[in-house]
Amino acid sequence: MRTLIFLTAVTVCWFMVKAKPTIKMLPKYGRVYWGDTVKLKCSVKPTGEWLYNDKPHTSSSQILILNAVSSKDSGNYQCKATEKSDIFRIDVLDYLPPAFLTVVSGHAVVNKNESSLLQLFSDEGLTNWICRILRNDQEHYLMIPEDIMAGKTMQFYATVEGETPEIVWCKKKGTENLNTIRSNSISLRSSDMEVLLEIPTEPAVLGEPLTLRCEVRGGAKIEAAEFFKDDVMLGPATDGSYEISVTDGSDGSYRCTASYRYIFIKPHGALKKNVPSDPQTLIIRARPRTAVITKDASALLCTCSDCPINSSFYWYHREPNAMDLTWRDEKTSRLIYDQPGKYACRAVWGDGASRPSKFQNIEVLPGGSPVIYLVVVLIITGLLLVAIALVCRIKRRGQSALQGDVPMRSVRRKKGAEDDDDTKDDAYQPLKGSDKDEYHTVQARPDDGADGGYEAVGGARTGDGDCAGVQGSGVLTRRDGRGLRMLAEVGRVSTDVHGFAGAVGSVDSFHC
Structure with a gap:
């Protein structure tokens, strides 16, 4: 009996080793868009190696993580144990999905077991939409009340539990595989450190500036900070932020140290010096199709040279001192702004959308735009001119009336002639x-x-x-x-x- 069990186990192990491995993609996106984080999982553990277009890949773990993919990540992938798996093909689109998911705070790194506030936009409405989070290679549904999904935008929380990226994305029910209607994905990380290095939630783009921020949980005042790339110091920063110009050599591991004190507890509290953050990997990608925003005296213009001609243009507005975005109803390339704050736009078509433009700051008083002010000034000026004209006309009429009167006769009457007055x-x-x-x-x-x-x-x-x-x-x-x-x-x-x-x-x- 023992011999039979032993032979069975050996046979199973032999078949597992000799069996051809398979690859599955996590999350189950369907189409893969620019900026998505993709995980490829091999059925064999441990994996001997990964192949990319028949060439060895640097990773040899069971799960291959492709962070913030772009068109250069398109190609054929295989994992190899004793045998090679079948080819798993990935085609990365150089644009984003039509639905827009963003982190309200702009922070991709949060404290462990804390929640991050996200906001979702879809011009077709959010009825029958669901949101998921990939955690520990398992997909979980996010519980979102249906009553907040009645419009075109909603906000919801996602709790981050692990240090490895947890991927959040949303999709419309009933759409699968290449027909999936979904949003972009966002990678969230958590940290146990008191100091956090914040990088943008989207990939860094070649040729654009990028701001790194060193922050301290609890709102401590940072008096000095230093930034490092691959353990080489980039420079100090008194305000806790450091800007770099993104080049091909900008990718790598970044971290920061901060010197700070909690002044809300005690104005001259103890100074904590050179407290480090966790390292964060910065991903550099080529620029996808991107909207560009320009400003004139009374309007904003949104353009996208690489987008289809029949694209619609969507506008987003962030009020002063606010974190969340407001979806504008206008779907035009030219927007007459009527409120102060920051504006951004993106082109949307069929199954895709451009990368949002940079924010354009508008400094106008609440309740009116320059056009309204110009109209008011013209109206006031017109009323003043009419009033001046009326005054001048009245004066001319008065002078004409005086000049047209018959001169009074000054005939001196003789004394005693009163009796003749009646006649x-x-x-x-x-x-x-x-x-x-x-x-x-x-x-x-x-x-x-x-x-x-x-x-x-x-x-x-x-x-x-x-x-x-x-x-x-x-x-x-x-x-x-x-x-x-x-x-x-x-x-x-x-x-x-x-x-x-x-x-x-x-x-x-x-x-x-």
Whole structure:
């Protein structure tokens, strides 16, 4: 019996060794896009070697990790034990999938067992979408409430447990293999170190600047930092960041050290010096199809020279001091911006999309764009011009009216001719007032000094108790110093206080 069991085990082992190994890809993407992280797993453990286009690959482990792939990673892959596996073909597209997945904080490295906030966009809507995470070579569904998947964008958390990259991506249900409709993938890492080196979540692109950041968990104040590439110091940085220009020789292992103190606990707390971070591998890739954003006085223009002609252009907006993005409804290459903040765009077509453009910062006041301000200024200027024109017109009319009046006749009437006034067309008619409205001439009686009396300046006295006959024009002056000028002008009617009224013809007399 023991002999039979032994022979069976030997036979099984022999078949396992002699059997042809197989390769499977993780995650099960379907199509492979630029920037995806791909794992190829050989069925035989340990693997003798990996072959890439019939040439030995540097890796000899059971799992071959291809970080942030590009078109240069396209080709034939095989793993070899006793025999070689069948060819596993990978064709990497030089663009991104149409759905857009991003890390809200921009950090690809988090503390172990902490969550990272992600945001997903899909112009077709997110109904029937699912998100997965590859952890320890096993795919797990991320639990996302259905009510937040009703629109075109949503935010969700992914907990990072391992130090090796954990890959997050989203896809639409019912689409498989080469017909899979999905988002780009994001690789997340965790670290137990107090100091973290942050690199962008997407691959570094040749010819573009790249900022490395040294951060301390808990929000400590960094007083000094140093950055290293392959254990060679690049330089110091007082603000905790270091910018490099990406070249072919920029790929490698990066780390940083930081000197810091927790000032929120104690303003002059103990200084921790030269605390190191975990190393991070920087992947350099050629530039894929990328959108470019330009700015003029009132609008932003999005272009993509390598994209299909029928591409639509999607816009993203990040408000000042905000971390998340807002999906704009406009699908045009030219966007009239109306809010301050940062803007980015990307071209989208069929099964793909361009790499997003760099952010363009817009500094305008909330609630209006330069176009609105220009319109407001023009409206105000127009109103001022209209007001000035109206004032000038009114003044011209007033001058014309004065020039068109008939000159007052200044015929001096002889004393005692009052009886003939009633027969003259241009004479003033006497006003019949009460005794309390009695007015007097300049040559008043000695007892006429009571308050309420008036004097006729420039007129002849007509008698006690009556208004003075005014020749031409006259000024009636109250003896208490307050005066009323009565302009006697042809064709006008003058009314004023105390019931004065007169129909003016030719001003030869004024009677009360």
